Amino acid sequence: MTDDRHLLLEIDELKTHYHTPQGIVKAVEGASLTVREGQAVGIVGESGCGKSVMLRSILRIVPKPGQIASGKIRFRRKTGEMVDLTGMDANGRPIRDIRGGEIAMIFQEPMSSLSPVHTIGDQIMEAIQLHKKVPAAQARKMAIDILAKVAMPRPEQIIDQYPYEISGGMRQRAMIAMALSCEPRLLIADEPTTALDVTTQAQILALMRKLQAEFGMAILFVTHDLGVVAQMTEYVVVMYMGQVVEAASVDDIFFAPKHPYTHALLHSIPRLGQRTTGQRLEPIRGTVPDPFARPSGCPFHTRCNFNDGRRCISEVPVLREVGPNHQARCHYAETLALAGVGAPTEQVPA
Numbered sequence: 001m002t003d004d005r006h007l008l009l010e011i012d013e014l015k016t017h018y019h020t021p022q023g024i025v026k027a028v029e030g031a032s033l034t035v036r037e038g039q040a041v042g043i044v045g046e047s048g049c050g051k052s053v054m055l056r057s058i059l060r061i062v063p064k065p066g067q068i069a070s071g072k073i074r075f076r077r078k079t080g081e082m083v084d085l086t087g088m089d090a091n092g093r094p095i096r097d098i099r100g101g102e103i104a105m106i107f108q109e110p111m112s113s114l115s116p117v118h119t120i121g122d123q124i125m126e127a128i129q130l131h132k133k134v135p136a137a138q139a140r141k142m143a144i145d146i147l148a149k150v151a152m153p154r155p156e157q158i159i160d161q162y163p164y165e166i167s168g169g170m171r172q173r174a175m176i177a178m179a180l181s182c183e184p185r186l187l188i189a190d191e192p193t194t195a196l197d198v199t200t201q202a203q204i205l206a207l208m209r210k211l212q213a214e215f216g217m218a219i220l221f222v223t224h225d226l227g228v229v230a231q232m233t234e235y236v237v238v239m240y241m242g243q244v245v246e247a248a249s250v251d252d253i254f255f256a257p258k259h260p261y262t263h264a265l266l267h268s269i270p271r272l273g274q275r276t277t278g279q280r281l282e283p284i285r286g287t288v289p290d291p292f293a294r295p296s297g298c299p300f301h302t303r304c305n306f307n308d309g310r311r312c313i314s315e316v317p318v319l320r321e322v323g324p325n326h327q328a329r330c331h332y333a334e335t336l337a338l339a340g341v342g343a344p345t346e347q348v349p350a
Helices: 051-059 093-098 120-132 136-149 168-180 198-215 226-232 250-255 260-267
Strands: 007-020 023-036 040-044 066-076 082-084 103-106 186-190 218-222 235-240 243-249 320-323 326-328
Touching (some): 023 218, 040 051, 040 226, 051 103, 051 186, 103 168, 235 260, 243 250
Parallel strands (some): 023 243, 040 218, 186 218
Antiparallel strands (some): 066 082
């Protein structure tokens, strides 16, 4: 089915590298994806696959010695103009107007993201006054209102408290309030529930779904939890070693994966009743390769159960269409009998 929503964000062959004394770390190596207005897109993959670096590249906040080596990041502003974020000065006024104002980010750990020496209100009011140019009294009222919207208890009191005085769940709500304070068109959530207990996590996820519908914004949701992906997103991008290896609707990813890595991720998850049926947990064999010694050919071939020993080792696969609105980076994506989470099967390419 064709999606007629306007394109909001387009990442085209992005490469973000870290130049170190030991060599070049290719944290993001030719990643491409698109996000449409109001769309919820999930990004999944093992730790170190380049998810967070790609998101920081969007906002131009990649820490040194990292830098964008090539590629384009195009974003549609509120005016309707499509701009290239990679062509902007990382410290210039244009990107600073977009950062926080039109694209906001929720970081992994709120305790390290919030300033410990400023109150919750000071930090939210700073973002509001920076982008909306309103007096302090109005900014304070807006901060209390947005805290109330994220279901913060006693927002009139919390606004004058410091991050260390409130719980982890309340700090995460404060981070969400800060991100939403300027009504962004795109919200980037980088594993926002990682440090929370399951009850608080469920509350935060429900809150984010409610706020997305209320504000009509798009969300880029980064997580390693496929259960969260199924609950929060409509489209999923799977990353491995800095590359997008598969991208499809959430249903296609879970029930008809086309890349062996996606298949392995799905079948490495413990499931209810697995012990009583005699099914064993299927870990992904091997480890992620050393970033200073990337494998030749397909980067996943050293861990892949479907490695043919020839083409997989010598030829780099390209990301291509393997079905309606379904892309995969595998030489044998159309011929592998990969099952979803229902009934795993295996078929080695001829």
